[in-house]
Amino acid sequence: MESGKKILVIQGGGRAKGNTARLVESFVRGAEDAGHTVEVVSLLKYEVKGCIGCNACRYGKPCVQKDDFNGIAVKLREADLIAFASPLYFWTISSRLKAFIERFYCLAQEDPNPPLGRYEKYPEKDCVLLMTAADDFFWTFEQAVSYYRFAIVNYIGFHDKGMLLAGGCGDTNGGPRIEETEHLKEAYMFGKGLYD
Secondary structure: OOOOOEEEEEEOOOOOOOHHHHHHHHHHHHHHHOOOEEEEEEOOOOOOOOOOOOOOOOOOOOOOOOOOHHHHHHHHHHOOEEEEEEEOEOOEOOHHHHHHHHHHHHHOEEOOOOOOOOOEEOOOOEEEEEEEOOOOOOOOOHHHHHHHHHHHHHHOOOEEEEEEEEOOOOOOOOOOOHHHOOHHHHHHHHHHOOOO
């Protein structure tokens, strides 16, 4: 195994003690047991608004919006791996997490010769996607996975280290039921085996 990495988990909403929070806890325990340093940033506790497209942040300048993003951006730059965690809302990631990702615009640097489909360069990071959902159909996570692959991996250029798509976690009208699935064990093993 490689030496310990710095992992930043961005928890994009859900309930404070819900299925996604529990999935994150198991993932973190596994990663820490493998010798990695992990910090969880819950977007329930930090305010991050969506990008307003003002272009004031271009190349080396922070975002002009007065919220918590610029503080979290420091952690983003220091991390080796970013874990994006979200419940499934209307067939994709939560709006909190989407707004957070939009703000990556201020992390971009000029690239005189970008690869096809990219206009600039972003910091090189590893990434994973952690998601929970009540449903567990073959198409349940299709939109979320598509966004992750297009935006995070293909466009921003992060290196995908895998996805844990935890379906069948119980009806949204009831309490969390992820304990009745194998997903918490899977999350632990996923975190533990990230850099094996």
